Amino acid sequence: MRIPRNRDPERLRFTVSSARTVRLPHIPDAPPLLPWPLAALGGGLLAGLAGSLLVAGVVMVAWLSALAIALPTALRFAAQVWLLAHGGVLEIGSEAVTLVPLGLTIAFGAICASVGGFAYRQGRQARPIVVDEGVRRLLLLGSIGMVSAGYTLCAVILAWTVSGATAIWRPALGALVVSASGSAIGVVMASGLRPVNLRPEWLRRGLRGAAAGTLGLVAAAAIVLATATVLGEPRIGALETGLRFDSGGVFVWSLLALAYLPNLLGWAAAWLLGAGFTVGTGSLVSLSTTELGMLPAVPVFGALPPVGVADPWMLAWLALGIAAAAVAGVAAVGGRQTGPLGALAAGGAAGAVTGVAYLAWTASSRGGLGSLRLAVLGPRMLEALLLGVPLLVFGSVLAAMVTWFVRRRSTAG
Incomplete structure (x- = not known):
């Protein structure tokens, strides 16, 4: 006689669970x-x-x-x-x-x-x-x-x-x-x-914005230096012709110009943010005026602006410097949402760190090419501290708050 089997559907159960992650030896x-x-x-x-x-x-x-x-x-x-x-x-x-x-x-x-x-x-x-x-x-x-x-x-x-x-x-x-x-x-x-877990959040955002702002300042200084080089090309060419370089001299001079390119960019950044720079005792090159004395026959000095009071429109170059600071503020607030105080703190931190980088850059680009009149060349540090840094902080904070406000309005709409 056939004995029936009772089949319990709950007898066998198949479940799926997440596998444990085991760290294997490196x-x-x-x-x-x-x-x-x-x-x-x-x-x-x-x-x-x-x-x-x-x-x-x-x-x-x-x-x-x-x-x-x-x-x-x-x-x-x-x-x-x-x-x-x-x-x-x-x-x-x-x-x-x-x-x-x-x-x-x-x-x-x-x-x-x-x-x-x-x-x-x-x-x-x-x-x-x-x-x-x-x-x-x-x-x-x-x-x-x-x-x-x-x-x-x-x-x-x-x-x-x-x-x-x-x-x-x-x-x-x-x-x-x-x-x-x-x-x-x-x-x-x-x-x-990677500084992904850096706390507090506003500091991490500020450092990211400072990196972007510093790169923006370098790009702005490069625009200034390139413009000055193009405008002063006839004087630069005349000075190079007077030095009568041979092929080896042209090679060495080109490498020398590249070696001092970051210095020249630092001078351009100081000029851009209103501090200006000197090329010897009693000289001044700024947005408002240019005062020069006797200079050595160095071709790069041919890119200096003409002597005298500058056109008032030259002050418009300040907008380029503030735009570099604005890059820092926008990059600091970009990404995830944040509150107004977080945006303010991130923008301020980005501007402050960019300002410190600017001061270190301009200070390291100073030096002398001899004694007496050419003993000190480069950006004016007190003016860089009192004019350049506040502009960078102000531009970064303003851009950060504007970015936060625009994003908040777009999210609410």
């Missing part, structure tokens, strides 16, 4: 090429050596046109140029040049960034397990510190060899700042850190 793609301390400390030392060899190569091109100069003298000059890019002093006869070529400084910082990223990756690949926050912080700070130590050691050795013990501290301090800043950027990029 297995590097390849073993480290070098031990971490050697990659960081030795990399910093080699970065300084590579920069000095780069400068020496350019100087050798110029030396081929002046073989009467002894080779040791040319190499000493190249070493002094490298030290000048880190805040040292370049001695030409009895004159002392202190105007730092910021283009070279930025290039050396980029080399340190590459070395810092490489050093961090070597340290990370040597640890095939998931590292905790403490070990990660050790890798970050250790890479920056060792790269900076090696690079600064190179500066100390070079300064000691060229100028003696009395002229060490300035290039050593400059090398420390350049290598620490550059290697920090490289290490952060290699580690994948």
Whole structure:
């Protein structure tokens, strides 16, 4: 006899649940090429050596046109140029040049960034397990510190060899700042850190706006410098013709102009925001007036405006500077919604940080091309603080509030 089966439909149940995420040990793609301390400390030392060899190569091109100069003298000059890019002093006869070529400084910082990223990756690949926050912080700070130590050691050795013990501290301090800043950027990029969780929210927005505002200020300064170069092209051409450069001279002069391009942009930014700049004792180049005396036959000085009281319409250039500040405010409020106080705080932070970057930029672009009248060239710092920074903060805050108001109206509509 057939026995019936009772089938319970609730007997078997199939459910779907989310899978647990299990962190597997980190297995590097390849073993480290070098031990971490050697990659960081030795990399910093080699970065300084590579920069000095780069400068020496350019100087050798110029030396081929002046073989009467002894080779040791040319190499000493190249070493002094490298030290000048880190805040040292370049001695030409009895004159002392202190105007730092910021283009070279930025290039050396980029080399340190590459070395810092490489050093961090070597340290990370040597640890095939998931590292905790403490070990990660050790890798970050250790890479920056060792790269900076090696690079600064190179500066100390070079300064000691060229100028003696009395002229060490300035290039050593400059090398420390350049290598620490550059290697920090490289290490952060290699580690994948991003300021997405930075609190409070308005500070994170402000830093984002400051980055945009600083780039906007650089673009505005480039527009001013390009306009001045086009208008002064006949004078610049006449000065270059008078110097009678050969092919090697044209090459070296072009690189020299690129090396001092960030300085010239800093002067243009100071002029744009009303502070103005000087090209020697008793001179002034600003939106309202231009006063010049005797100047050396440097072709770039041909881009300076004519002497005399400027046309009142020249003040319209201030609008370009305020527009750069407005970029900071708009970028600070962009993204997710925020309240009026949040927009005000973000815009103020963006303008303030942009102002600090502007002051640092203009201050580092100052220096001298000798003694007496040309001992001080560059932006006027007191005017930059009292005129430029308030304009940047005001423009950023105004743009931030306008952006918030427009977005609020569009959302409500």
